[in-house]
Amino acid sequence: MTVASDVILILAACGFMYRALRGPTLADRTVAMNGILLVLSGVIATRAAHLHTGTFLATLVALAVIGPIGNGMIARYIERRAE
Amino acid sequence: MIGEALALAGSVIVLLAAIGVVRFSDVFSRMHALAKGSTLGILLLFTGAAVNLGDIESVTTVVLAAVLHIVTLPPGSNLVSRAAHRAGLQNGGDAGVPGPTPPSE
Numbered sequence: 001m002t003v004a005s006d007v008i009l010i011l012a013a014c015g016f017m018y019r020a021l022r023g024p025t026l027a028d029r030t031v032a033m034n035g036i037l038l039v040l041s042g043v044i045a046t047r048a049a050h051l052h053t054g055t056f057l058a059t060l061v062a063l064a065v066i067g068p069i070g071n072g073m074i075a076r077y078i079e080r081r082a083e
Numbered sequence: 084m085i086g087e088a089l090a091l092a093g094s095v096i097v098l099l100a101a102i103g104v105v106r107f108s109d110v111f112s113r114m115h116a117l118a119k120g121s122t123l124g125i126l127l128l129f130t131g132a133a134v135n136l137g138d139i140e141s142v143t144t145v146v147l148a149a150v151l152h153i154v155t156l157p158p159g160s161n162l163v164s165r166a167a168h169r170a171g172l173q174n175g176g177d178a179g180v181p182g183p184t185p186p187s188e
Contacts, residue, residue, distance in 0.1 A: 001087040005094035005128075012094070015101035019113070027110045027167040031117050034159070035104055038121045042097055045132035045145070046090050054141030060129070061144065064151035068159035075162040078170050
């Protein structure tokens with residue numbers, strides 16, 4: 001069953017990757033990269049549940065911290081480029 | 084069993100968010116789909132992992148990650164959508180967001 005949720009998450013990552021490659025503006029690509037990061041942390045959580053080890057779970061905290069920092073920096077860049 | 088069902092539900096919700104990001108026509112609509120859908124989906128995934136693992140160390144780490152996601156995801160989406168709105172990237176979409184108001188003198 002965890003394999004099924006992994007397959008569904010990989011399909012979601014394919015959708016986000018399509019938007020990241022295709023997206024007309026930088027904001028679309030930022031949204032898509034944010035989604036890929038979320039899918040990555042979801043896959044780490046399901047793998048940890050499947051393997052019954054909590055070794056990788058600190059990665060989830062690191063991803064939750066550094067993802068929005070990059071988000072905010074790209075947002076500031078978009079805003080400054082528009083001026 | 085319960086944890087696996089929760090993880091499956093969360094991954095389906097993340098897939099719905101991805102479909103929204105692919106199919107919607109505007110930066111703001113895509114942001115809407117991603118922020119709401121993936122917050123709920125990632126919380127369900129983390130809850131499923133915590134129920135499956137069970138020991139206190141893993142549960143506290145997963146709860147910390149979930150709280151950080153709740154705290155940081157909506158402000159990040161708000162930052163990007165505000166920047167897109169100020170840069171005037173909303174042309175041709177279905178969201179019906181009006182353009183940036185000119186600065187009052």
